Amino acid sequence: MFRFFCSPILLARQLPKIYEATGFINPARVRIALAEKKALDQVEFVEVDVMKGEHRQAAFRAKNPSASVPVLELECGTAIAKCSAITEYIDHNFPVENN
Numbered sequence: 001m002f003r004f005f006c007s008p009i010l011l012a013r014q015l016p017k018i019y020e021a022t023g024f025i026n027p028a029r030v031r032i033a034l035a036e037k038k039a040l041d042q043v044e045f046v047e048v049d050v051m052k053g054e055h056r057q058a059a060f061r062a063k064n065p066s067a068s069v070p071v072l073e074l075e076c077g078t079a080i081a082k083c084s085a086i087t088e089y090i091d092h093n094f095p096v097e098n099n
């Protein structure tokens with residue numbers, strides 16, 4: 001089971017979200033990390049239309065002021081940007097017993 005930074009008491013049964021853009025390398029790295037943990041079904045992927053500048057809009061900048069994907073958003077709303085930080089989080093918080 002996925003371990004949380006956020007209190008499970010306050011959380012609805014919602015999956016963490018990965019904001020990504022298909023075909024871009026940094027989001028792909030996050031998918032690879034999740035695939036290694038057999039955890040692709042333990043997150044919800046949200047497509048961000050980078051080509052239309054969706055990542056530069058205020059709603060997305062509120063999650064990541066750097067205006068880039070990927071972003072991991074935990075159930076409590078905490079957002080983690082940068083693929084190295086996200087893959088580190090995945091490595092430490094997703095179990096290895098599925099492997």
Ligand SMILES: N[C@@H](CCC(=O)N[C@@H](CS)C(=O)NCC(=O)O)C(=O)O
Nearest residue numbers: 024025026027068069070082083084
């Ligand atoms: N340092 C960031 C870089 C993320 C990044 O450059 N993402 C690209 C996609 S691979 C992006 O969002 N590009 C949109 C832009 O720069 O406008 C990370 O490691 O995640």
